[in-house]
Amino acid sequence: MKNIPSTQQDLKNKKTILLVEDEVIIAMAQAEFLSSNGYDVIQVYNGHDAMAIAVNDDSIDLILMDIDLGNGTDGTKVAEEILKKRDIPIVFLTAHAGRETVNRVKDITRYGYVVKNSGEFVLLSSIEMAFELFEAQRQTKEREIYLDVTLHSILDGVIATDEQGKILRMNRSAEQLTGWKLHGAYGRPLYDVFRVMDIKENQPDKDSEHHIINFDPQGEWRKKLILFSRSGEVFRIDKSSSPIRNENGDIRGRVIVFRDITSEYNSAKQLQDSEEKLQIIIDGVPAYIAFLDKEESYVYVNKSYAQWYGMDKDDFCGRKISDIVPPDYLERAYPYIKKALSGESVVYENYIFDKNGDRRILRVEYVPHISSGEIIGFFSMTIDITEQKSSEAQIVELLKEKELLLKEVHHRVKNNMGSIASLLYLQRDTLQDPAAIVAIQDARNRVISMMSIYEMLYRSEDYRSVPVFAYVSDLIDKISESYNPGGYIKVLKEIEDFKLDSSILFPSGIIINELLTNAFKYAFPKQASGTIHVKMIRKTARTVQISVKDNGVGLPDACEMFGKSCFGLSVVNMLVQQLKGKLSIVKNGGTEFKIDFMV
Template sequence: MTVVADKSILLVEDEAILAMFEKNQLEQGGYLVTHVSNGENAIHLVIREEKPFDLILMDIDLGRGLDGTQTATEILNYKEIPVVFLSSHTEREIVKKTETITSYGYVVKNSGFTVLDASIKMAFKLFEANELTKSKKEHLETVLHSIGDGVIATDSEGKVIRMNPVAEKLTGWTHDDAEGHNIREVFKIVNVKTRSLVENPVDIVLRTNSIVGLANHTVLLSKDGSEYQISDSGSPIKDLNGDTRGVVLVFRDITAEYNVQSHIAKQANMLNNVLDAVIGTDFNHRINYWNKAAEKIYLWKAEEVMGKSVFEVLKTDYLQLTSDQVIERVNTDGSFIGEVIQFAKDGNIRNIEVNQVLLNDESELPIGYIAVGRDISERLNAMKQIRESEAKLTQIIESAMDAIISIDQSKKIILFNGAAEKMFGYESFEIIGQALDRLIPLDFRNQHDNHIDSFSKTGVSRRAMGALGQIRGLRSNGEEFPLEASISQISVKGEKLFTVILRDVSVRNLAESKIQKLLHEKENILKEIHHRVKNNMSSIFTLLTLQARSQTETSTQTILYEAAGRVKSMIVLYDKLYHSATDNTVSLQDYFPAIFEEIVNIFPKKIELKMDILQEPIELNAKLLSSLGIILNELITNSMKHAFNEITKAQICLKIFREEKKLYLEYSDNGPGIPESISIEHSPGFGLQLIGMLVDQIEGKISIVRNPIPKFLLELSL
């Protein structure tokens, strides 16, 4: 369960007012929130200062500089952290762009805190699940590479798909060289006496669908010419439905044990250094040797078991044979190799691989038995984990919503998942081994073959969904339909294998056609909406003004006039934009005189205005002008509240001038001045706090100049 109280969030949002609102909501929800207004500051905190954030809530549009997707990409290249995108955009291409960067969520602004909170918590859960999966996979790989036995995994056709280092050493094949080869080529075994080939245990498992052990006297012929006396077992890899998807072959070198069987009684002291349990008995099965490894595995001390029957000390389950049958085989063949279950002194089960041999004296007369046992409990657990991992991978492929198809170099289908079956109308057994052309319309086959051949020559490992454009598929009923595809390639022993992920976009294409029609209709609706929005904003302004004039308390009046001024700044900007000949920009000379007079005229007090605005035409974007309009409103309101209480002839001055690439806005009044205790950075009032945030949002600088004339000076870069 994700605990909210200790989760820290980095909020990257360039809209100051929205940032205040979102930060407040998240903190009320129990999160620790840090806010920055641009991508560069976010990268500085996460990468340079290495602040330990648990999640990043990222606005896509961050104004000038890096946008949200660029910022997220740079951060994710440095560290693993969940990123949830927050945007007012719902266009498909923008949402799709974020999916190529991270998959932890995309929240549309104004969806409400419930949706945002649920998306954040889901991102935490997904991130925790991904970390757990990664940890488990690394653990499985560590186990596979650390066990002392050789392990080879094959597919259902007996082709090698995985080998551990011990298997590489014994077979003489590297993993890369062996991958894709039939197990009979890599794991070549013969009878030690006749030198005839022994049936491969993988073939037996695939034929019988059961666990098998290797026959006695088996030798592994290594690729480098070496020979190893081995013991092994093969087990089927089954998916969640119980179907066999391959085989795990586990084997070990028992050459040393095999060679010392005839001498083990004379060299018993040397066997205390081996890791396998070595037990010697006379011909009546009474124990006469018990090495240190046997003490460690079975927990019986040597002095406790000497002279006792081995059947009295160890309860043994031979799985498929009885004890009498095993003894008969040892007496007849000279040895028995297999897996057994034995109980230690404390009653716990031990999975043992045992090599039991008949011990002869110098005259070749039988005098007893030697049993060499290896605890394979850890190996069996590793095999189980491997089988479960294979089953999970199969389940992931089968549960995918997109069709997944793999082909070999000759373009024959070798993988066809459940989604592909539904999409094309074929069962996998019908299509495996068939040419890929069967799924492609006749007039498109040559072009499609050229696509694959061209991609094969590029050396690129994969191309993302949609990079090939739209292609066409052919269902079993003859219906053609549009597809969007991604493709990847790998090389196995010089042969290239291709995998495509396909998505049926026929429904989407119909939807896009409808969207185009709706967009035309919405253009007409927007014209009507503009008229209504303007009227509604004017109504709000009028109501706020009337309400202010009806109040008797000055503080309440000021608050209402202040709110009316903010609305008026938006009305003026909105009207200028509507009549502007350019796209989303308004002339500074057109906007500021109008908004200056409109805001001042809201207040009942008679104010003399002095404006000195440069004549050079300057076009500014609406987002910047909106922030400047609110800043101007706050400065005028501040003057009305504090500057003219004892002034009869009130005056406000606004000067806008330019120096090189800097634009300056100078605001002053003829009031008593600004107290030394007041500053933009340390103001208790909401107005100056809002000014500070808005100036930061537009990447400007504001200062209070007290001499010779008190004034506010705002600096902007053009």
């Protein structure tokens, strides 16, 4: 018999079923049957598609799934994965009804299974029962959630027991006060968890220790008790208890409601204790603390403040600051006092002479005290920083000495390297071998490159960073004087003005020295004229580029791999690796060396 929806309400409530069946013909027949009985049907033939649609399509109301989906796919495993993603009724289809099938599905879903070919009525009934069971479970969950939220929203502690006095429910407040979580307290006798003592009788509360319904079964009773938490904390509580009755009026347990009144009970004592503790703390602070009202009269001072002026603490109350503080000190302090009384927190330094006539430097802080939008006074906290200032002065002197020493070191290194450069120059004039003369000149230029760094460091302020423009420009000029005295080769400089750490500029200078020297020596044979373009720029905030480009005869192929015969270029290659940079060579109407590295 076919049940086809005939009303608008039926169409509105039409359910959608996801049919998962690997046998296409069987799936088509089942889909046709379900459609004819008022269901929208979506067909899939494998677990992967079933998972994708079930998880992402909220219109699916129920899944009808074959247990055996072929190719070794287990429908129960697919169902488990789907149920991890969403709560939905799943009815299994199977060709077998043995115990093994029952065991496979019982732990996955409560909606059971249908044996294939068991009849249309059985299939429709199973689907309808699954919908009804799912809706009943949904409503039960909603009621449970509502009751749970309500129970946990109550600020008082709530404990519910059965008729035997064993705990069934607790809210969060009860958990916090007793120190027990519900999972640990469930099923325990009330007196195991709710350990209380009668304040008046100074003994355990007998009502909570005995069978709970033996006491006042007709109504509610209240008591003030001391509660001993599982963690060892002690609370003073106000407790009330009422019976829980069923529809016939029979008592099925009790509900105990209690609240923490410890703060109320002990408020006066706690206030007194806190004031005493605060007094001890303030008196123990190694600072001079005072509070003055907006009339600049003392309301409170700590022990240190009173001792500084050789007075008792009680002698300050009500007296003006001008009666206590020396006039010259007060004159320097008044601008800051006015700022504090206008609502501004201020910190400044002042000085005063102690009873021995020694000058003491003080760090003073004023903080306005505002109540109900009105400034009623200000707090004053003063710290003696005389020793700190003395130490700071010593540190400054030591730093100056260190700077002078470092400057002298740089100066001596520069002079020593200058001596080496001069010796190499003298040695060169004694040589006859052209190759030896060139080698000595190259070595001298390398020394000059490093010597220039120390010259710059000697003149710099921080003794670490060096201005690139000044150093590189000077280096280029010195190299040009050695290899281009006639000026037949034009040198173009493109050097940006920025600073680099000397540890980076050392290898950079040697690289420029080697590449520029190489260009002078080999790019223009027989004193041919030409141009060399030297560039050192910041490409980005973290990237620097060095470029030496000539329009000469080009780099010999033998030097491209930086072999032993090209010592200078081998040095360049090693220094580029030291800078963790990248070297590229372009040969197009001359030779260009580009080095990019991070800083």
